[in-house]
Amino acid sequence: xxxxxxxxxxxxxxxxxxxxxxxxxxxxxxxxxxxxxxxxxxxxxxxxxxxxxxxxxxxxxxxxxxxxxxxxxxxxxxxxxxxxxxxxxxxxxxxxxxxxxxxxxxxxxxxxxxxxxxxxxxxxxxxxxxxxxxxxxxxxxxxxxxxxxxxxxxxxxxxxxxxxxxxxxxxxxxxxxxxxxxxxxxxxxxxxxxxxxxxxxxxxxxxxxxxxxxxxxxxxxxxxxxxxxxxxxxxxxxxxxxxxxxxxxxxxxxxxxxxxxxxxxxxxxxxxxxxxxxxxxxxxxxxxxxxxxxxxxxxxxxxxxxxxxxxxxxxxxxxxxxxxxxxxxxxxxxxxxxxxxxxxxxxxxxxxxxxxxxxxxxxxxxxxxxxxxxxxxxxxxxxxxxxxxxxxxxxxxxxxxxxxxxxxxxxxxxxxxxxxxxxxxxxxxxxxxxxxxxxxxxxxxxxxxxxxxxxxxxxxxxxxxxxxxxxxxxxxxxxxxxxxxxxxxxxxxxxxxxxxxxxxxxxxxxxxxxxxxxxxxxxxxxxxxxxxxxxxxxxxxxxxxxxxxxxxxxxxxxxxxxxxxxxxxxxxxxxxxxxxxxxxxxxxxxxxxxxxxxxxxxxxxxxxxxxxxxxxxxxxxxxxxxxxxxxxxxxxxxxxxxxxxxxxxxxxxxxxxxxxxxxxxxxxxxxxxxxxxxxxxxxxxxxxxxxxxxxxxxxxxxxxxxxxxxxxxxxxxxxxxxxxxxxxxxxxxxxxxxxxxxxxxxxxxxxxxxxxxxxxxxxxxxxxxxxxxxxxxxxxxxxxxxxxxxxxxxxxxxxxxxxxxxxxxxxxxxxxxxxxxxxxxxxxxxxxxxxxxxxxxxxxxxxxxxxxxxxxxxxxxxxxxxxxxxxxxxxxxxxxxxxxxxxxxxxxxxxxxxxxxxxxxxxxxxxxxxxxxxxxxxxxxxxxxxxxxxxxxxxxxxxxxxxxxxxxxxxxx
Numbered sequence: 001x002x003x004x005x006x007x008x009x010x011x012x013x014x015x016x017x018x019x020x021x022x023x024x025x026x027x028x029x030x031x032x033x034x035x036x037x038x039x040x041x042x043x044x045x046x047x048x049x050x051x052x053x054x055x056x057x058x059x060x061x062x063x064x065x066x067x068x069x070x071x072x073x074x075x076x077x078x079x080x081x082x083x084x085x086x087x088x089x090x091x092x093x094x095x096x097x098x099x100x101x102x103x104x105x106x107x108x109x110x111x112x113x114x115x116x117x118x119x120x121x122x123x124x125x126x127x128x129x130x131x132x133x134x135x136x137x138x139x140x141x142x143x144x145x146x147x148x149x150x151x152x153x154x155x156x157x158x159x160x161x162x163x164x165x166x167x168x169x170x171x172x173x174x175x176x177x178x179x180x181x182x183x184x185x186x187x188x189x190x191x192x193x194x195x196x197x198x199x200x201x202x203x204x205x206x207x208x209x210x211x212x213x214x215x216x217x218x219x220x221x222x223x224x225x226x227x228x229x230x231x232x233x234x235x236x237x238x239x240x241x242x243x244x245x246x247x248x249x250x251x252x253x254x255x256x257x258x259x260x261x262x263x264x265x266x267x268x269x270x271x272x273x274x275x276x277x278x279x280x281x282x283x284x285x286x287x288x289x290x291x292x293x294x295x296x297x298x299x300x301x302x303x304x305x306x307x308x309x310x311x312x313x314x315x316x317x318x319x320x321x322x323x324x325x326x327x328x329x330x331x332x333x334x335x336x337x338x339x340x341x342x343x344x345x346x347x348x349x350x351x352x353x354x355x356x357x358x359x360x361x362x363x364x365x366x367x368x369x370x371x372x373x374x375x376x377x378x379x380x381x382x383x384x385x386x387x388x389x390x391x392x393x394x395x396x397x398x399x400x401x402x403x404x405x406x407x408x409x410x411x412x413x414x415x416x417x418x419x420x421x422x423x424x425x426x427x428x429x430x431x432x433x434x435x436x437x438x439x440x441x442x443x444x445x446x447x448x449x450x451x452x453x454x455x456x457x458x459x460x461x462x463x464x465x466x467x468x469x470x471x472x473x474x475x476x477x478x479x480x481x482x483x484x485x486x487x488x489x490x491x492x493x494x495x496x497x498x499x500x501x502x503x504x505x506x507x508x509x510x511x512x513x514x515x516x517x518x519x520x521x522x523x524x525x526x527x528x529x530x531x532x533x534x535x536x537x538x539x540x541x542x543x544x545x546x547x548x549x550x551x552x553x554x555x556x557x558x559x560x561x562x563x564x565x566x567x568x569x570x571x572x573x574x575x576x577x578x579x580x581x582x583x584x585x586x587x588x589x590x591x592x593x594x595x596x597x598x599x600x601x602x603x604x605x606x607x608x609x610x611x612x613x614x615x616x617x618x619x620x621x622x623x624x625x626x627x628x629x630x631x632x633x634x635x636x637x638x639x640x641x642x643x644x645x646x647x648x649x650x651x652x653x654x655x656x657x658x659x660x661x662x663x664x665x666x667x668x669x670x671x672x673x674x675x676x677x678x679x680x681x682x683x684x685x686x687x688x689x690x691x692x693x694x695x696x697x698x699x700x701x702x703x704x705x706x707x708x709x710x711x712x713x714x715x716x717x718x719x720x721x722x723x724x725x726x727x728x729x730x731x732x733x734x735x736x737x738x739x740x741x742x743x744x745x746x747x748x749x750x751x752x753x754x755x756x757x758x759x760x761x762x763x764x765x766x767x768x769x770x771x772x773x774x775x776x777x778x779x780x781x782x783x784x785x786x787x788x789x790x791x792x793x794x795x796x797x798x799x800x801x802x803x804x805x806x807x808x809x810x811x812x813x814x815x816x817x818x819x820x821x822x823x824x825x826x827x828x829x830x831x832x833x834x835x836x837x838x839x840x841x842x843x844x845x846x847x848x849x850x851x852x853x854x855x856x857x858x859x860x861x862x863x864x865x866x867x868x869x870x871x872x873x874x875x876x877x878x879x880x881x882x883x884x885x886x887x888x889x890x891x892x893x894x895x896x897x898x899x900x901x902x903x904x905x906x907x908x909x910x911x912x913x914x915x916x917x918x919x920x921x922x923x924x925x926x927x928x929x930x931x932x933x934x935x936x937x938x939x940x941x942x943x944x945x946x947x948x949x950x951x952x953x954x955x956x957x
Contacts, residue, residue: 001689003656007782011139019796020144021537022069024587030066031588032058033530034595035604036073038195039130039152040080041102043137043648045660045676046631046638052664053628053734054595055143059778060729062144063802069588071149071533074134076127077509078195078522079188083445085123105649106133123508127152140652141660142781144798149536153525156546157539159510161532162525164554166502167513168615173466175502179456181207181436182501184269187448191458191501194603195522197450198443202599202630205442207452211423212433213317214257215239215290215299221249221256223290223301224263226312226435229394230423231415232319233294234407235358240304240316240329241282243343247314249278258285260314263435269453270436286343292317293431294422295408302350303343304329306381312435320369321355322397324389327369328381359401359415366404368393455501459518463497463610471613472606475621479609482626482732483671486601490609493602497610500524523603527611531558531620534588535581542577557581558616590620598627598671626732628670635675646676658780659685665779666738691746692783695773698749698765699790705763707756709918713818714752715767715809721745722805725775741775771803816905817915820950824916825923827954837956840929845916846944846953849937850909851884856902856949859892863899872896887945903950909935916952 014020022029034054037047054070062068087095096117103113119125131152138145151158169175182191183205194200210226213233217223223239241247250257250264252274259267264276282303289298306329307316320327333339333350340347357366364371372378372389401415410418426432436452444450463469472494481487503518510525512518535557539549548571556562556578568575590612596605605625612621633644651660663684668674707715721740728736745768752764769791777784777797788797824845832838855876862875872892877885895902907915913933916923920931936944936953947953 001692003658003685003688003782004652006786007140007142007652007657010782010785011142013785014144014796014798015139017796019799020070021146021148022067024584025067027065027067029588030058030061030068030592031530031534031590032061032068032070032593032595033533033591034072035597035600036075036153036526036529037134038075038080039127039134040084041099041130042105043134044638045633045646045648045651045674048141048648048651048660049631049664049674050595050597050628051138051143051145052141052661053670053732055141055145056661056665056734056737056778057593057595057729057732059144059781059798060802062798063774063777063800065801068144069146069533070144071146071536072138072143073150073529073533073536074127074131074152075195075522075526077153077507077520077525079185079190079192079504079507080195080445081123081126082507083196084126085121086446088117089121103129105647124154127154137648137652140648140657142657144781146537148540149533151532151536153522153529154508157536157544157549158529158532160546160549161529161554162510162520163513164551165525165528165611165615166510166520167551169461169502170514172614174461174463174468174614176460176462176465176499177457178460179454180458180460180499180501181209181270181452181454182458183207183438183442184451184453184455185444185446185448186269186451187446188444188506190504190506191453191455191521192444192450192504193501193521193523196445198445200442201597203440204599204602205450206439208437208439210312210435210437211426212313212435213293213426214431214433215292215317217288217290221258223285223315224257224259224313224433224435225315225317226263226437227317229319229322229419230426230432231403231410231418232322232358233292233317233422233426234403234410235319235321235356236292236295236299236317237320237326237330237353237356238299238318239290239301240307240318240326241285241301242305242307242309242314243282243286243303245282245309245314247280247282247285248276249280251275251277258315260309262310263313266437266451267435269451270434271454283343287345293426293429300349300353302333302345303339304333312437319356319358321357321367322359322369322393324369324373324378324386324393325381327355327373328378328383328386332381356406358404358407359397360404361396361401363396363400364393368397458501459503459512459515460499461502461524462499463494464499468610468614469494469497472610475609475613475618479622480624482624486598486627489601490606493606496602497606523607526604527607528615530591530594531585531589531616534585538577538581538584542573544573548572553578553581557585558620589616591622593624593626594622595626595628595670598629601627626670629668630673631676632673633676634678646678655681655685656688656782658783659688661779661781662688662738662742665734666742667735669733669735687742688780688783691742692787694746694749695769695776695783695787696790698769698772699787701762702765702769703759703762704766705759707763707767708760709814710755710818711752711760711764712809712811713814714748714756714764716811716815717748718745718768718771719805719807719810721748722771722775722803726802726805729778738779741772741779745772745775767809773797774800774803812905813907813911816903816907816950817911817918819903820907820912820915820952821919821923823950824952824954825926827951828923828927831954831956835956840927840956842930842932842957843923843927844932844934844941844943844955844957846934846936846939846941846947846955847909847913847916848947848949848952849935851881852936852947853906853908853949855881855884855888855891856906859895860899860902863895863902867896869893869896906949912949912952 034050058068058070100113100117103116107113185192197205211230213225215223247258248261248264285301286303288301292299318326320330340350355367355370360366372393376385376389378385398415403410403413403418405411438450442450476490502521502524503512504521507519509519512520550571552562552567553571556567564575564578633646638645663681725737725740773784773787781798784797858876862872916933924931936947943953943955
């Protein structure tokens with residue numbers, strides 16, 4: 001089956017009819033967004049996941065009668081595109097080959113490929129080349145996007161919009177100027193954010209603030225040690241030094257600090273006018289003493305191999321009571337007389353160093369570092385369990401620890417509060433300073449190593465300003481979140497947010513209106529762009545020029561703050577057109593639902609909420625956010641080097657859009673990890689071919705008529721599938737929905753084909769064909785349109801109403817009867833196999849006694865509340881069931897263990913007998929043996945006692 005041709009056919013028809021370009025109407029609206037893609041090359045299945053999940057859901061909402069808007073734009077601002085152009089200009093062979101590969105996806109002529117790559121030295125040529133290609137690739141997936149609202153973040157009209165946004169920030173005192181630590185690229189001499197750092201979207205990079213403790217020596221030189229736990233200073237026993245490296249002496253504001261050369265390289269970006277004035281070997285420091293800040297006591301300097309020169313300062317303060325690494329290192333040294341002799345240390349003095357308890361927790365007592373080492377059986381510093389043990393101690397101490405009486409003025413304080421208090425006091429006493437590190441080794445897209453720098457005159461968004469956080473929390477409280485358990489992550493992210501650089505010195509983007517030497521950075525210009533979708537089509541329609549989009553224009557359209565007559569004159573836009581802009585925004589906003597990658601929670605999504613609450617009134621605040629998980633390929637992360645990157649071009653060429661859509665939706669629910677497997681994609685393609693053939697069979701043979709009792713059971717189940725699919729889609733449980741429409745309903749049809757024939761089967765086909773086609777439309781819209789067309793239906797199935805379940809056709813008794821017959825046939829086959837009686841002379845079916853039906857119904861309800869035997873017995877032994885207490889006591893345990901053994905619905909004895917009698921002729925023909933149907937309560941056969949509702953006992957003669 002040529003899925004590609006079918007897809008192209010219907011995509012063309014959708015485009016020509018403008019079916020996905022909604023206008024303002026009286027009916028309720030639904031405005032859905034997902035992040036716009038960054039322009040950096042061909043799209044792959046990672047890009048395809050979010051938009052495909054979004055489209056399945058959006059198509060469903062459209063079919064539910066909502067006026068649905070699903071727009072998309074393109075992100076180009078920041079330094080990545082600039083970095084690509086720069087690398088190509090410099091002749092970067094790796095980058096050139098990468099982009100030749102991208103270009104060859106669209107151009108076969110090698111000379112033209114070379115010319116195109118050469119043109120990429122201009123970043124705007126990259127944008128102009130890839131934007132239309134990316135649009136085509138998205139369209140090839142059958143997305144119901146309104147492309148009339150597209151833009152790029154570098155467009156002049158969009159930059160006017162961002163200029164207004166930042167003027168609002170300044171007006172509201174959210175935008176400030178000052179010195180602050182930022183992630184920084186030394187090569188670009190620019191602050192960098194998530195979009196500028198390699199892999200930062202999946203492996204975030206953050207600033208870490210270390211307290212730089214000052215240890216004064218007799219010669220007034222200062223050893224500096226970085227710590228994340230300043231509250232532990234009262235437990236210091238010694239300092240650790242790497243004996244095999246050379247340290248440097250650094251002049252810092254008249255003080256001489258000792259640190260590694262690597263630390264100096266970091267500190268030089270954070271402090272002004274510091275310089276190296278000398279060196280000193282690690283061995284020269286061992287055995288000397290320094291004054292520990294806090295307790296102000298002498299501690300010894302000792303050798304250790306675990307000290308890393310590039311971590312912190314290359315000098316570590318030792319707190320063995322609460323640092324497993326320190327405790328095990330101290331143990332190793334104390335038990336190594338040869339090492340002690342090697343460095344001329346006093347054996348007795350080293351042996352005498354003891355743990356100083358400083359923090360009490362209920363879980364670990366007052367020597368957490370000691371306890372976890374012993375409990376986990378950690379023997380030395382190379383044990384991999386040390387890392388986990390350290391994290392466990394730090395987490396427990398921070399959340400539940402209290403400082404002991406030996407901790408000076410901080411005694412009795414919770415660690416949660418003591419940490420900042422100790423740090424603040426030590427800094428004020430000039431016994432400490434600050435050092436900033438990156439949370440992991442990170443590289444700018446230009447290839448340079450990212451550091452933390454303190455920049456002067458930097459522009460920041462201050463998330464603690466003017467009760468901004470209170471508004472963000474208020475918005476979050478009223479939002480729906482999928483999954484709901486992500487709420488705590490948002491709350492934590494909000495608390496962590498403080499000040500964030502909002503502008504850079506270079507890159508593509510909107511110049512900061514107050515200082516044109518700065519460019520608004522690429523996350524800060526991507527927080528309220530959803531509002532721009534609501535008017536972009538009108539900007540195009542009325543040919544509004546960028547210079548007409550003055551701040552007052554946006555003030556009126558978005559906030560209705562301006563006098564329309566004065567604005568009309570100033571912007572040279574008629575009042576009627578201005579009212580149209582205002583009407584469109586007011587109709588479509590707020591953003592009803594946003595769907596995005598879960599790694600964006602702490603940045604994009606948090607900023608999205610803050611920006612909306614900072615600028616817009618409550619009625620325009622976002623309503624709902626859903627998250628999707630990671631995308632991997634063949635079990636591993638996608639990468640060019642592994643050759644497992646699957647482009648959307650590959651997908652549509654080899655498998656077709658509907659195959660990809662089905663695979664995405666059916667493999668996992670949105671929050672799960674999607675693992676692309678080519679073999680699985682082939683299976684899904686084949687399955688779609690099979691169900692298309694099946695659907696065509698229904699369409700060709702459907703005919704109105706009267707179904708048999710078995711047909712009624714099939715139709716009843718279909719109605720419940722409609723309900724279940726509707727419920728799953730409403731909750732965005734795409735996997736459950738997809739399984740219903742591509743697996744469960746086809747199985748139901750095949751079940752009908754195996755049991756029903758002729759006109760009765762055609763009557764069932766008539767009941768299924770139309771609603772099933774509608775149910776398929778959100779998932780496989782191209783195939784669904786083709787089927788709709790074969791039914792000679794007018795218009796598009798994409799714009800039809802979602803089928804409503806006919807409650808009058810739901811017949812649980814008919815379904816249960818059919819299930820009972822089906823299970824009875826399976827059980828007879830099983831008994832024949834066990835007894836090897838392949839030609840029984842008679843088959844006796846014993847139908848459960850009437851009390852068992854009441855027992856099963858009552859037990860099913862009780863098991864929803866409890867699984868405790870005494871409570872179950874107390875509730876279930878009604879007067880009617882008490883006579884059967886002995887049997888009930890024996891039966892209940894197996895149902896407690898596996899409640900699924902209880903039937904979902906049950907008949908009564910009479911109805912079950914009737915269902916077996918209706919199928920009696922069919923059963924007798926199949927086994928060529930007479931059937932005798934006997935109620936359990938009328939039989940003396942021992943076998944009869946095994947009968948249960950929906951599961952007759954069987955005896956072969």
